[in-house]
């Protein structure tokens with residue numbers, strides 16, 4: 632009888648030990664395993680998505696250049712807004728001989744600009760140091776409209792550079808005239824590059840409107 636009691640007691644103790652051991656294994660391992668999986672998935676998502684989104688939004692590699700010519704500052708203002716939105720570099724086309732207010736007098740048919748715009752062969756000299764455009768994938772190209780066309784110094788610029796492999800996006804400012812044939816004229820003179828349809832802006836265009844235009848280009 633006593634041996635039987637001892638045997639039963641030992642059997643009960645063994646059962647208790649087995650149950651306790653299984654229970655502790657079940658409760659301790661399952662939650663850790665789930666949490667670890669969830670953390671691993673969310674971490675790997677962050678790592679995968681960050682490189683896809685950041686460079687496109689912020690142009691951290693500075694692959695965009697905004698080139699402009701501006702006689703009275705209007706196109707310059709628009710160029711600076713575009714550069715700010717795109718985190719782009721800026722390059723100003725400066726004439727070797729600056730334009731005076733007499734030069735810009737479109738009421739005088741003998742003013743410098745009247746003469747230049749009426750002569751297809753004239754190419755005013757650029758005074759600013761040349762820019763290395765082949766470090767960039769995209770070049771915005773801004774200028775004012777003179778007599779419905781691009782100023783002749785823009786033709787000097789178009790003919791001076793090789794735009795091979797570069798997307799060129801013309802834009803202009805004016806008193807109201809559209810971009811007209813300026814874009815196709817410059818494209819033909821350049822003879823290389825992927826030229827996108829250009830756009831005319833008023834001098835007071837907002838950054839929000841410029842941002843919408845840029846979003847349409849993508």
Ligand SMILES: Cc1cc2nc3c(=O)[nH]c(=O)nc-3n(C[C@H](O)[C@H](O)[C@H](O)COP(=O)(O)O)c2cc1C
Pocket residue numbers: 700701702703704705706707735736737744745774775776777778779780804805806807808834
């Ligand atoms: C010589 C000359 C010709 C112009 N011709 C035109 C024109 O044909 N149509 C127009 O809407 N504005 C014309 N304008 C106005 C300019 O396009 C406008 O003021 C432009 O925004 C000036 O840009 P900027 O300050 O960057 O030089 C002319 C201006 C000048 C000086």
